[in-house]
Amino acid sequence: MTPSTKEQVVTICDHLKKIKFSPSLPYVFTEHGAIMLASVINSPRAIEAGVYVVRAFVKLRGLLSAHKEIAGKLNELERRLEGHDKHIQTLFAALRQLMTPPETKKRKIGFHE
Numbered sequence: 001m002t003p004s005t006k007e008q009v010v011t012i013c014d015h016l017k018k019i020k021f022s023p024s025l026p027y028v029f030t031e032h033g034a035i036m037l038a039s040v041i042n043s044p045r046a047i048e049a050g051v052y053v054v055r056a057f058v059k060l061r062g063l064l065s066a067h068k069e070i071a072g073k074l075n076e077l078e079r080r081l082e083g084h085d086k087h088i089q090t091l092f093a094a095l096r097q098l099m100t101p102p103e104t105k106k107r108k109i110g111f112h113e
Contacts (some may be wrong), residue, residue, distance in 0.1 A: 001026050001028050002025070003023050003025065006019070006025055006026065009027070034049075034050045034053040034054055034057075035050050035054060038050025038051070039052065
């Protein structure tokens with residue numbers, strides 16, 4: 001567990017206040033560790049808990065990879081659009097010019113001196 005993760009877990013979980021001032025970081029199970037523990041204990045409840053933990057890990061990994069993919073696409077889009085601001089401003093200026101009618105000089109009716 002990282003120090004920032006430890007801090008988050010301690011603030012969220014009241015029963016873990018004992019490790020708040022501990023100099024060492026606690027160990028946590030990975031999905032492989034959960035499977036190994038379930039196979040060592042070898043009870044139906046342990047196996048069920050191990051399968052549940054593994055499914056949770058798989059789901060979390062999928063969510064994290066989706067977020068990384070979205071972040072990568074946003075970065076790519078941002079890189080592509082860096083120069084487009086000037087082009088868009090030029091486009092808006094041209095559109096505004098097209099929207100304003102040209103000034104026509106009105107001719108006076110009748111005889112002029």
